[in-house]
Amino acid sequence: MKREASQAVKCISCKEEGHTSSRSPDCPNHTQSKQEFISSVLGSDSTTFTRKLPVSRAVLPEYQEWLSSRVFTQQFWYSIGQLVTGKKVTHKTAVNDSIKTFFFEDFKEEHPAIVTSKNFTKGYSQPYKIQNVFVNMKKADAEEVAESYCYQKICKGEPEWPEKIELSSLDKSKIETLCNCFEKLVKEKVTLLSLAANPANFARPLWYMLSVYEQEHAEHAPYDVRRLPLPRRFFPFPTPSTRWQFITISINVLNPFVLPGTVQTGYLNQLKQFYRVFSFIKLGFESLNDLKTSQEILFKNLVRSNGFTVDFIFSRKRKNNVVIDGHELKLEDFT
Structure with a gap:
């Protein structure tokens, strides 16, 4: 015989049966969306x-x-993004004229590497470093470890080791070391509220990742088959646009x-x-x-x-x- 459910579903808000939370229209405490x-x-x-x-x-x-000061400061970053990608700054007041002149006439000439002409792809490969350490690990496993443990640990969430993937104590220790490099750069829990309040607080991990990726590209030798495919570089600034945002x-x-x-x-x-x-x-x-x-x-x-x-x-x-x-x-x- 099939075993019947021993407990009825009970709401955590009103404690009545038949629904699970106040999100249900059946709940007396339901607040309309x-x-x-x-x-x-x-x-x-x-x-x-x-x-x-x-x-x-x-x-x-x-x-x-x-x-004007908190919501629209990103206009400055659009202009900086245009500078480092060799584009003309379209915003008239976000960056001072003297800064534009100095950058294009003096600084760029002395440091030509500051301007990049490469097409940056959106996003980045999160489990890249894990696969570099564990070359034999499947890509899907590396992605699951990165999402379930590394991402949560770095963002001050609730990290959990995937149950289906066997990892020794030494393996976990190596992954912990990788996470610690990023974790110390994130000072508070990453949530929609904290990101919206001050996105600049979370820029340091992006710069760190970009510097690591740039080093990988710089050290890469042609026809080097021993390495994994190079990680995709990304642009930490908003994408420059000629349209008013x-x-x-x-x-x-x-x-x-x-x-x-x-x-x-x-x-x-x-x-x-x-x-x-x-x-x-x-x-x-x-x-x-x-x-x-x-x-x-x-x-x-x-x-x-x-x-x-x-x-x-x-x-x-x-x-x-x-x-x-x-x-x-x-x-x-x-x-």
């Missing part, structure tokens, strides 16, 4: 549209400095600055955070209650900005196509 809330008010076929305002009118005064500001970007360390869940809770930073008066909403109770238009808790203007993303009910019946048009009706 953004999509659930918008669908319940506007229907499942709502449409999206954008309203644009200048930063001075869209952002409350106490947060305007935050938007728009930044999407979601609750994950907003949260570290409004309530650091607190993740807001549920549509209404997240709406309150946006209302603390952005002004909706010019958009026809005099209060937070107007935003909550509108039955025709709802804010999607999402904005985009280029540093000068702010695009507010809204949803509204889809309009029904109006069909005119009982009218037969003839040629003479058109003039």
